[in-house]
Amino acid sequence: MLGRNRYGKSGIRLVRLVRHADRHDFKDVTVAVSFEGDFEAAHVLGDNAAVLPTDTMKNTVYAFARKLPLEEIEPFGLALAEHFLKENAVVARVTIELSERSWKRLSEHAFELPGQERRLAKVAGGRDGFSVTAGLADLMIAKTSRSGFAGFKRDPFTTLRETEDRILATALSAEWSYRKQDLPWGLLRRGVRQTLLEGFATHNSRSVQHTLYAMGEAVVESHEAVNEIRLTMPNKHHLLADLSPFGLENSNEVFVPTEEPYGLIEATIRRG
Amino acid sequence: MLGRNRYGKSGIRLVRLVRHADRHDFKDVTVAVSFEGDFEAAHVLGDNAAVLPTDTMKNTVYAFARKLPLEEIEPFGLALAEHFLKENAVVARVTIELSERSWKRLSEHAFELPGQERRLAKVAGGRDGFSVTAGLADLMIAKTSRSGFAGFKRDPFTTLRETEDRILATALSAEWSYRKQDLPWGLLRRGVRQTLLEGFATHNSRSVQHTLYAMGEAVVESHEAVNEIRLTMPNKHHLLADLSPFGLENSNEVFVPTEEPYGLIEATIRRG
């Protein structure tokens, strides 16, 4: 005998950009949709006539994210719940769960997600002395303007389209070495971090490599105590949600953030 | 001054099915590709002319997975390394890293990934007695035949295509309650687990719900000590890799396993 049952789609990852004239807003939300109702035929007989695919639930979330401003998650959840209940007669109960990560504004078009970041230091050496490196790991940053990728090499396996306007998001890790061992460590660390953030936010990016180099160059130029810096910038791709099947335009407003696969860009910038 | 640098694509998730007449083989591999070479113009000038997109690296991995049998990961890595070096004059050094998870065969077309699984028990109650439930969590299983999803409800947001042949993969969790408290616990647990695996492997699945119910029904029918069972089956989608841009057919052989979003199907089956 079939007892309590439900089905739905979880882990619907969503970034909504609101493009104001002078700035962007950046919302990062994960949604789960769940239905309960009379689904006995589906379970017992394999009759799917009343089963809305969970893939459709996902599509609906992206379409609604385009149609609504998504300033707060509560009314977004209410709109989804009402829609699903209205359109699915067999459904007795809908649950919409929303989870938001709060990005902090760095500039008009750049953002930081506080939290994963760690400060690093490494002291290594032997009888002839030590080297000291400082660093940071997993500083989550994104920019929503001044970032493109075009003019790249093409081969028969290339399907990527050129773009002059994409989200560039990364979990920045950096390690830099110092020329001396008696330094105002905290002051320098904050200074290098600030230079990295400014470089990221202001650069007219033609690629991750291009921005990474500009950030590293700025550190070496601005902080004479720094000998060299190694930057690691995974490219955390944000794919444009395809809303064309629903007659909706998506002018870089609704994105699917992805974890895998990711680009991985690394380079060392040394004092010349 | 630009020092050592590299770039590439990591986290390329890949499932390769080899469809023998009497059985399937199931290979689950994650690939990372990395290039080193003279990419100074890309870093310093933002000139991408020599930069093969990391998206192309990913496409190449899927195309090669179709063309090659992928029985062992070493020759697959060698083939990729040779291809990338030959086609990219500016590249001095290629690195291909491969990581494989070993699925164990359950039947001709069903597989188990050992490892995450845990055995569960819960004893709960008060002065009037205890209830005992047993369970298992995160039993990773997949079937590559006898699984379809068709005849479902459609609405304007539905784009999913019907299929009679898909991979059905899940991380099964189950909790069942017993009617008594003096039982051969270990024997029963192994019996229920076996019934669940057999039910999964042999069912002609029209949906996750359909298979989940059949599995739960078999447990209640085969094990009279079991009162009811609750099954949770996330649908860990395996998307067919689109190889048509490269003139390659993909007859359900190369898949992209995904973590998010995922379907989530739950139900309780009770003794009638």
Add this chain to the structure above:
Amino acid sequence: MLGRNRYGKSGIRLVRLVRHADRHDFKDVTVAVSFEGDFEAAHVLGDNAAVLPTDTMKNTVYAFARKLPLEEIEPFGLALAEHFLKENAVVARVTIELSERSWKRLSEHAFELPGQERRLAKVAGGRDGFSVTAGLADLMIAKTSRSGFAGFKRDPFTTLRETEDRILATALSAEWSYRKQDLPWGLLRRGVRQTLLEGFATHNSRSVQHTLYAMGEAVVESHEAVNEIRLTMPNKHHLLADLSPFGLENSNEVFVPTEEPYGLIEATIRRG
């Protein structure tokens, strides 16, 4: 033939409290120590005469954390590296790696670790209407004063000592339901969060239960739109490092933060 080798201790978790007259500072650092040198006899013959135990490395880190102010991680690493090299003739190279998480000050004696926190909302219901709950998850907070645990029940398995001065740290999760569905959601959410933080920071805590209740009561009293609130507060234990074998006092200054086991305290506070 033995090639390059090293050994050490990783994952040495450390919280250092600096107790100023008017405020505390809270430093949260993870340390790894590694030695390289002539350890051939240990590998080939099983002769441990030159092998300083990794347990001793750990002890040394805690002892140094007591002796040094630990304001910045770089000089702390330098001091450890110099000590280990001086005291271990066979060691050719020492590496100290440090990773710090930056807690933000909430008050003189309370702190927040930004980053894991997520905002939650849940809309659930059917043809007769929806309920809306809002929430937050994994808000990491700690207080270093006004927290004790004494006068508790003892049985033959009780070894815990009473304390009037401990670190109380938790990953707060909260879910509250609203009485209406047309509300200034963002404003209310920020208000409830602020009330929770103030309640946590200012309460004279006799237990986690005691503080949890005070926090929930304050929310229901201060926000009439809130119907009830459920709080979940794992007790993330900070054990006092035992430095007595080294002749060092530890007046609640050096702690070992632990992940497992943890206390788990949950309650709902309803409008009366």
Add this chain to the structure above:
Amino acid sequence: MLGRNRYGKSGIRLVRLVRHADRHDFKDVTVAVSFEGDFEAAHVLGDNAAVLPTDTMKNTVYAFARKLPLEEIEPFGLALAEHFLKENAVVARVTIELSERSWKRLSEHAFELPGQERRLAKVAGGRDGFSVTAGLADLMIAKTSRSGFAGFKRDPFTTLRETEDRILATALSAEWSYRKQDLPWGLLRRGVRQTLLEGFATHNSRSVQHTLYAMGEAVVESHEAVNEIRLTMPNKHHLLADLSPFGLENSNEVFVPTEEPYGLIEATIRRG
């Protein structure tokens, strides 16, 4: 008004060794204990008189693990539930949750935890050819006999006691390079893995370094295709539970497995 509430201890990690004359059994269980009852005074007044510390719950679990055989988790949970209910008049409802990971026997005194393990390969190189390395990561193994650590260097921070009988547990990672590129890859991989497991299980270990070297030496000696092998063996410490406050002997039967801190031992063994 206080609504539904509960408290307890979660994440109580436990390894129980059953020492038969000819073999050991290895049980790996995580326990959570939770109480519900009339705890209003604790919440509202901060009166802890009825509150059994969660630390005592933890102690009780370890003591019961010593007194009981712990062959199956269900009766262990029942015994705990009955004890707590009997001894705590204020408790109305007890919940014991148990989660077990199933280690597989390798030999009389050695075990493998299937599941995290991944097979690795790396192909790297340029115009002058490629190198191929194979490997495995996170192969969880433990041995409960023939493992000691004694005769080590002592300094003023050394408190570790010598032992001739401890659990040696690790998450083995290994990478080995081949001398040629046309090899029976799968066969060799299985052979190297088998040699590593045999070396681990049979070695009379005086330290992790000692066993690591013996394992690597065996691989180079047994597999002439292998040029060199690098082994990484974190020492996943299993601390003896201190049961002396409860008048119970613990002759290496009940252990607390720990995640942090951990020893980290690495070495390369090359063909001479």
